[in-house]
Amino acid sequence: MTIREYKNQIIKTISSSASPQLDAEILLCHFLNYNKTQLLMNQNQELSDATKTKIDDAVARRATGLPIAYITGHKEFYGYDFIVTPDVLIPKPDTEILVERAVDVILSMMDARGENLLTVCDMCTGSGCIAVAVAKTLLEDERVPAEQLPKFTLADISEPALDIARRNVAALLGDRPDSTLILSRFNFVRTNLFDAISEAIKYDVILSNPPYIPHTMVDELLQDGRSEPRLALDGDITIDGDRATNDRGEPADDGLAIIRNLIPQAAAHLAPRGSIIMETGEYNAEATAEFAEAAGFNTEIHRDLEGQLRVVEIY
Incomplete structure (x- = not known):
């Protein structure tokens, strides 16, 4: 044949x-x-x-229904080839909006703060695609010498996911002549949100694509055999692993349980004049911004490639 x-x-x-x-x-x-x-x-x-x-x-x-990326073990994201397995979400084009905004914010901070190294946390890192794409894009910018690359912390509750993130950092950043320096800027932490990160540690930029999909929508998504990890999708599971409830004591279905915990924790770890850049759903981006504003922050919502509300910038 x-x-x-x-x-x-x-x-x-x-x-x-x-x-x-x-x-x-x-x-x-x-x-x-x-x-x-x-x-x-x-x-x-x-x-x-x-x-x-x-x-x-x-x-x-x-x-x-098994996704192509899980069969081949690879997925292109932001022009780079990432290793993926069923332990991590498959990188999506909409998340590239978060990367674009993160690069712009970090470059502006670098201009304003001189030679002091910035610190960046990628919370719920999964495959590490956000942090790695940001780092590679910065290194491809002639204004950013390798010595000024920020320090990155890649954090996730899943050790198998962190293993994939480590592999992607090594594969995509480890083949440079200055790889020893570059790889030294990456730290990996297994943690339930910021629980395992010292309160004394502050970050100039916190990036996150947390679980934000409503519980019943996750059920629908997983029915087609796509096999992505529920832990990385379901935003209605509390940090204790239980199904969240609403004000009436009913099972929550807005995808905001993790985000409600993430915003105050991220705020506590944010350096002065820092920014939080978070992916959300078009159905809960405005509510996410309201949580942040109630905590005293300014916010801006960025739309994805289809014009849907997607990335909430908090500063």
């Missing part, structure tokens, strides 16, 4: 996917070690039985 014939067969098998043709091309490129141009140039190539068996297994898993 040729690559072209097999691609058509894959498309039929995973026709329920939102993007069967793209999925088929990604799987073929991954297992054949081709880029898209090479795939097109070799579409009349015959597939070996061994290769086809490997791809058959991947196609079967994709047909169950």
Whole structure:
């Protein structure tokens, strides 16, 4: 069977996917070690039985709803190739808005504060995609010498997630001539929000993509077999691991339980003139901003690529 014939067969098998043709091309490129141009140039190539068996297994898993990124172990985010496993959320394009804003804020702070190294915390770091994308973007800016790269703390409640974050830092920042210096700027902390971080430690910038999806929406998302960790999605689970309740004692379903705890904890660890930049849902961004304003902060909400309220900046 040729690559072209097999691609058509894959498309039929995973026709329920939102993007069967793209999925088929990604799987073929991954297992054949081709880029898209090479795939097109070799579409009349015959597939070996061994290769086809490997791809058959991947196609079967994709047909169950398992995301492509979990099958290939990789996902592009902000132009960089990240390692992903079912232990972490798959990086989403909307989160790139948070990275863009974080880079702008950090560059402005660097201009204002001279040679003093800034400190950045990426709370609920997951794969580490936010912190790593911010760091790589800063290092690609000619205004930022490696010696001025901020110190990054990547924090998460999940040790398996932190392992993936460590791998991404090493893979994406460890191949530079100055990698020893760069890697020394990264610290990893297993913690339930800020519980394991000393009250004396303050950060100039706190970044976070916390669990913020309402409980019933998580149920719907996970029904399609996407297999992302509920712990990283469900915003209605308290920091003690229980289902949150509303003012009437009913199970909460607004995705704000973690955020209600995160904002005051982050505020306590924020350096003077610091900023908190947090991803939220379009359905609870305004409520998040109201929590922050009630605590005495100013806020600004940034929209995502589809024009939805997405990133809340708190300062």
